[in-house]
Amino acid sequence: MRKKTQLIHGGITGDEKTGAVSVPIYQVSTYEQDGVGKHRGYEYSRTGNPTRFALEELIKELEGGHRGFAFGSGMAAITAVLMTFDKGDHVIFTDDVYGGTYRMVSKVINRFGLEASFVDTSDVDTVEAAVQANTKAIYVETPTNPLLKITDLKRVSELARAKGLTLIVDNTFSTPYWQNPIDLGADIVLHSATKYLGGHSDVVAGLVVVNSEELAEAVHFVLNSTGGILGPQDSWLLMRGIKTLGIRMEEIEANTKEFVSFLEGLPEVTKIYYPGLSSHKGSDIHHAQARGNGGMISFDVGSGEKADKVLRNVRYFTLAESLGAVESLISVPAMMTHASIPEDRRAELGITDGLIRVSIGLEDIEDLKEDFLAALRA
Structure with missing residues (x-):
C-alpha cells in the first residue's frame, strides 16, 4: 500500500456494526465486563479506548513499527519515553533540540536522576565520544529545531546497536510521509502530532511508535501509570488530519x-x-x-x-x-x-x-x- 492510500486506509477504518466510514468517537470512560476480569478488549479508557486505539494502529502502520501510542501532547509523549529509563541512566541528546525538550530534560526529568548530555549528533564521532558506561539511549531530531541540522540515522543506529543503546528519533518535522526512522534503524519514533499530522491548529497531541514488544510494554506501563493519554475527540480529529497529510x-x-x-x-x-x-x-x-x-x-x-x-x-x-x-x-x-x-x-x-x-x-x-x-x- 502506497503512502497516500495508507494515510486513508491504514489502521482501523470505519465501523463494522453501522457501516460508518469514519471511526466513531467512543466518548466513554469505562466498559461493562462479561465477568470478573473478562472484558471485550477494553476495561478503562486510561488503559485503552477504541478511538484512540484506531489512531495508534494508524501511526504504527505509517511508521512501520510494532505498536503505537497516543498522548495528550508531544511533551507528554517525550516525557513518557524518558520515564522508561531508570535513575542514574544517561541519554545523549541532539544539541539544538526543541526548547521544550531541553527544558524538560534539564529542569524536570533530571530531578528523578536521569542524566543527559547535549551534543552535535550530526557528527557521529562526537556522539560516540559522548557515550558513557551508564548511557542507555541516543535521542535525535533530524532535521533539528530550529537550525535544521541533519543526523545520519543509519550511522547513528549502527553505533547504537554496537553499544547496546536505544535510538529515539523525533520525526515531527519530516512526518512519516517523508521519513521513516524505524526503517533506518530507530527503536522509538516520536511526533508532536499537534504539528503536521494534525495540520489545522485545532488539536494538541503526541504520538510514539516502538519497534518491539519489550519497548511497547515499557511505554504502555508508563502511559497507563501516569495517565497522559489523548482523549477520543482529539484522537478522531488527528485521524481526520492525517488523511490529508500527503x-x-x-x-x-x-x-x-x-x-x-x-x-x-x-x-x-x-x-x-x-x-x-x-x-x-x-x-x-x-x-x-x-x-x-x-x-x-x-x-x-x-x-x-x-x-x-x-x-x-x-x-x-x-x-x-x-x-x-x-x-x-x-x-x-x-x-x-x-x-x-x-x-x-x-x-x-x-x-x-x-x-x-x-x-x-x-x-x-x-x-x-x-x-x-x-x-x-x-
Whole structure:
C-alpha cells in the first residue's frame, strides 16, 4: 500500500456494526465486563479506548513499527519515553533540540536522576565520544529545531546497536510521509502530532511508535501509570488530519522551495537553513534518508530589531509558537520556542536574536512573498 492510500486506509477504518466510514468517537470512560476480569478488549479508557486505539494502529502502520501510542501532547509523549529509563541512566541528546525538550530534560526529568548530555549528533564521532558506561539511549531530531541540522540515522543506529543503546528519533518535522526512522534503524519514533499530522491548529497531541514488544510494554506501563493519554475527540480529529497529510506535505514542499528561492535573492537575509539547499550541511544525507524537505525554514536577518520589525508587519504569516499548519507561521526562536535555553548556550548553537523560523503553509506563495518583502522593508 502506497503512502497516500495508507494515510486513508491504514489502521482501523470505519465501523463494522453501522457501516460508518469514519471511526466513531467512543466518548466513554469505562466498559461493562462479561465477568470478573473478562472484558471485550477494553476495561478503562486510561488503559485503552477504541478511538484512540484506531489512531495508534494508524501511526504504527505509517511508521512501520510494532505498536503505537497516543498522548495528550508531544511533551507528554517525550516525557513518557524518558520515564522508561531508570535513575542514574544517561541519554545523549541532539544539541539544538526543541526548547521544550531541553527544558524538560534539564529542569524536570533530571530531578528523578536521569542524566543527559547535549551534543552535535550530526557528527557521529562526537556522539560516540559522548557515550558513557551508564548511557542507555541516543535521542535525535533530524532535521533539528530550529537550525535544521541533519543526523545520519543509519550511522547513528549502527553505533547504537554496537553499544547496546536505544535510538529515539523525533520525526515531527519530516512526518512519516517523508521519513521513516524505524526503517533506518530507530527503536522509538516520536511526533508532536499537534504539528503536521494534525495540520489545522485545532488539536494538541503526541504520538510514539516502538519497534518491539519489550519497548511497547515499557511505554504502555508508563502511559497507563501516569495517565497522559489523548482523549477520543482529539484522537478522531488527528485521524481526520492525517488523511490529508500527503497532499498537504506535497503542496507545502512546493511552496517552501519557491519561498527559499525568493529568500536567496534578498540582501537582508544573511543565512538560510533549509535541507533542500545543496549548500545546507548534511543535505546529501537528508536526501538519502528522506523523501522530501518539509516546510520549515530558518534564516537570519542580522539583528533582533530587524526580526521584530518583520514580525510586527507581516499579515499572512501568523506570529505563533507552533508549526506544520495550513496557515503559515512565523517566530523568533531565541525569544519564543527556545527562550528556555540559556542565552550563552543559544549563542554557542547559532540561535541568534536575528534568526527567524517560518513554517510555510498552503496560502498562495505569491501572497506570502509579497507579504514578507513588505514587512522586511516596511
